[in-house]
Amino acid sequence: MKITLHIEGPYETREVELADELTIGRTELSKIVVDDSGLSRVNTTFFIDDEEVYAADENSLNGTFVNGEKISGPPRKLAAGDEVKIGSHTSIRVSFAGGTYTPAPVPTGIERKTEQPTPAAAASPTFVPANPQPAIRDPQSPYVWLAAGAGLMIFMIIGLAGVGIYVASRGEDQPPKRIGGQQQIQAGAIIPVRVIDPLGGEDEDDLDDLIASWEVQEAELKAENVSDVTVGAGDASDADLNVTAAFLAERQKKAFEPRGAETGIRPAGLNVPKELFGDGVIKQKAKLREMNTKGYKQPLDFAELADKRMRKELIEMPMAGKSYYLDVGGSASENPFSMFAFQTGNQEIAPGSPKFQVLSQLAANFSGQKYDLNSGPDRRQMRMRLLRMFNQRAKPILLELADAYFQKFGRPLRVTSLTRSMDYQIGLNANNPNSFKVRGEGSLPPHTSGCAFDLARKHMTSDEQNFVMQKLAQMESIGKLDALIEYGTNACFHVFIYDDGIPPRM
Numbered sequence: 001m002k003i004t005l006h007i008e009g010p011y012e013t014r015e016v017e018l019a020d021e022l023t024i025g026r027t028e029l030s031k032i033v034v035d036d037s038g039l040s041r042v043n044t045t046f047f048i049d050d051e052e053v054y055a056a057d058e059n060s061l062n063g064t065f066v067n068g069e070k071i072s073g074p075p076r077k078l079a080a081g082d083e084v085k086i087g088s089h090t091s092i093r094v095s096f097a098g099g100t101y102t103p104a105p106v107p108t109g110i111e112r113k114t115e116q117p118t119p120a121a122a123a124s125p126t127f128v129p130a131n132p133q134p135a136i137r138d139p140q141s142p143y144v145w146l147a148a149g150a151g152l153m154i155f156m157i158i159g160l161a162g163v164g165i166y167v168a169s170r171g172e173d174q175p176p177k178r179i180g181g182q183q184q185i186q187a188g189a190i191i192p193v194r195v196i197d198p199l200g201g202e203d204e205d206d207l208d209d210l211i212a213s214w215e216v217q218e219a220e221l222k223a224e225n226v227s228d229v230t231v232g233a234g235d236a237s238d239a240d241l242n243v244t245a246a247f248l249a250e251r252q253k254k255a256f257e258p259r260g261a262e263t264g265i266r267p268a269g270l271n272v273p274k275e276l277f278g279d280g281v282i283k284q285k286a287k288l289r290e291m292n293t294k295g296y297k298q299p300l301d302f303a304e305l306a307d308k309r310m311r312k313e314l315i316e317m318p319m320a321g322k323s324y325y326l327d328v329g330g331s332a333s334e335n336p337f338s339m340f341a342f343q344t345g346n347q348e349i350a351p352g353s354p355k356f357q358v359l360s361q362l363a364a365n366f367s368g369q370k371y372d373l374n375s376g377p378d379r380r381q382m383r384m385r386l387l388r389m390f391n392q393r394a395k396p397i398l399l400e401l402a403d404a405y406f407q408k409f410g411r412p413l414r415v416t417s418l419t420r421s422m423d424y425q426i427g428l429n430a431n432n433p434n435s436f437k438v439r440g441e442g443s444l445p446p447h448t449s450g451c452a453f454d455l456a457r458k459h460m461t462s463d464e465q466n467f468v469m470q471k472l473a474q475m476e477s478i479g480k481l482d483a484l485i486e487y488g489t490n491a492c493f494h495v496f497i498y499d500d501g502i503p504p505r506m
Contacts (some may be wrong), residue, residue: 002097003053003377005046008165009034010089010487012267021047023058025084037487038062046092053078053094087157099497115411137198148322217416217490219330227381229319232368240318241367251325251412261461265491269462275473276493283482284446284496286504287499291449296499298448299421301340305386306362314389314419314450316367319400323406324413327456329384330430334376340423377403383424390418391450394497397481398453401495404471409464417454418493420447451499454492468493479503 001017016022023030024041024046040060047054054075057064065085066076069162078084084092110377129321225246231238257274299305308314318328338346349356363371363382371378402413420428425445429475472483472493484494498504 001051003048003095004095005092007032007034008091009087010036017451018046018053021045024090024092025058025060026087027339030069034087034090035487036087036090039090043086044084045075047075049154055084060086065468066127085397123188131197141415192228215354218328221252221327221330223252225380226319226384227377229298229367229385230369235367238316238367240321241316243321245320248320248325251320254328255325255412255414256459257411259461263459264459265458265487267462267465269466270471271462271466272485273469273473275476275481276469283504287451287496287498288449289484290444290504291451293498296449298445299419300342301346301355301421301423302337303339303349303359303385305389305419305421306382307319307355307358308417308450309389310358312392315392315395316385317388317395317418318385319388320412321399321402322412324415326401326418327414327416328390328418329387331379331424332383332387334380337373337379340421340426342389346369346423387420388418389450391499392454393501394418394451394453397475400475401455401468401471405468407466408467411464412474413468414456414459415453416490417447417452419452420451422448446494446496449499452492452494452496454490455484456492458491 005016005018005022007014007016007024021043022032024032024034024039024044025042026034026036027041029041030043040058040062042058045056045058047056054077055064055066055071056075063070063086065071066078066082078094079231080094080096082094084094086092088269100352116210149274167406169445188330205306223245226248228244229241233239241260276301297304298321305314309316317326319328337349337355337359339349339353348489349359359373363373363378366382366385371382373379402415405411405413422488425447455468457468460468469483469485472481472495474485476483480497482496484496486494
């Protein structure tokens with residue numbers, strides 16, 4: 001009997017023979033890796049036992065569904081034509097060579113809910129093995145009674161453990177309630193908890209998860225909400241910051257002009273170099289660990305971003321140039337500035353406090369431009385400018401990429417993220433159904449490090465995307481950066497540079 005799994009993912013279709021046991025997920029921990037961000041690392045296992053085929057969910061966050069029914073607990077026996085859905089956009093159909101296989105009835109006690117056979121299953125003949133086994137074991141068999149007794153004992157143990165956990169957890173923060181099988185945001189939590197995590201979210205320390213969870217897209221920037229930047233005559237080093245909102249709007253329009261060819265997350269002809277498949281995750285993780293060890297202080301709020309700018313630890317990037325524009329700050333608010341701590345959340349900044357003094361000093365002379373901290377529109381413009389900052393080593397790298405792209409295609413590169421403060425990032429995650437709980441003070445998301453920026457790609461053709469990827473691969477090969485390709489709603493090229501210009505020791 002040849003058993004085949006027909007796997008249809010978001011970007012590819014394949015057939016895999018099931019000989020013994022097979023795991024499917026989104027990472028190389030699984031035997032079959034499918035490019036679906038909705039999958040857990042190891043999502044579902046398919047296996048053969050006593051000439052019968054089973055599917056078992058591996059405690060995946062988004063579940064495993066057989067013919068529309070979510071399975072949990074014991075493995076589910078499969079028949080030919082059954083459709084298994086996992087992740088966000090992956091479906092698997094089971095077929096059997098030489099006829100259709102119909103599994104024997106499940107012994108009483110673990111029988112699944114009665115389902116109507118699919119049309120394919122109903123119309124196909126039954127596969128009969130050469131040495132058929134009894135469909136149901138003798139109910140008087142001692143093995144059946146032993147199994148039933150063991151099951152009863154396990155049930156009692158689990159029940160008692162559940163009572164103990166409930167008693168122990170009283171008085172502590174309760175987890176988010178589940179409504180309709182989806183986890184809801186915990187109201188009032190300092191750090192929002194995920195609604196549905198398409199990553200699987202098993203390891204909040206893993207940079208692969210961390211990057212994807214923090215890659216939350218801001219609201220698209222509207223040029224009419226952006227003010228001109230006018231640098232004072234005495235700030236020659238910041239003279240390139242003089243950019244008008246009208247020029248930003250012109251660059252934005254140019255970037256999105258019609259291509260006349262297929263664009264999207266995965267257009268035909270897209271060829272991803274091996275450098276962008278994920279080895280950067282290992283390098284970025286090592287470099288971020290180095291930064292943590294050396295005492296890098298991530299900016300928790302806009303006051304701390306302002307402090308980094310005042311100290312020139314981070315530099316401001318002009319909001320547009322001939323070869324690029326920054327689609328950054330679209331979610332910036334006009335609210336009064338606040339201070340953030342993991343223990344207390346957001347709190348009002350008291351006048352005269354150190355953080356208030358930093359914001360006041362910057363507002364009085366933001367490269368020669370003044371802002372009023374009592375004005376909502378002025379606070380919003382300050383936030384936008386602070387979100388345009390990153391490590392000074394990133395600027396020439398971004399310009400090299402943008403200039404090469406512009407010279408080839410005559411369009412500006414769209415940059416969608418630079419540095420973010422922790423409270424701004426958490427605010428984006430609060431309404432993001434794909435985010436998971438932030439671990440806390442020990443974590444260092446790439447976009448709070450000042451070393452990361454994103455290049456949007458959904459509006460590009462395959463030729464444009466391939467060109468950018470080849471350029472990124474070349475720059476990675478000589479140790480300038482690490483780059484990753486990301487899919488999903490925030491499809492982009494994630495670029496990470498080294499804060500000291502030195503690749504991590506591996």
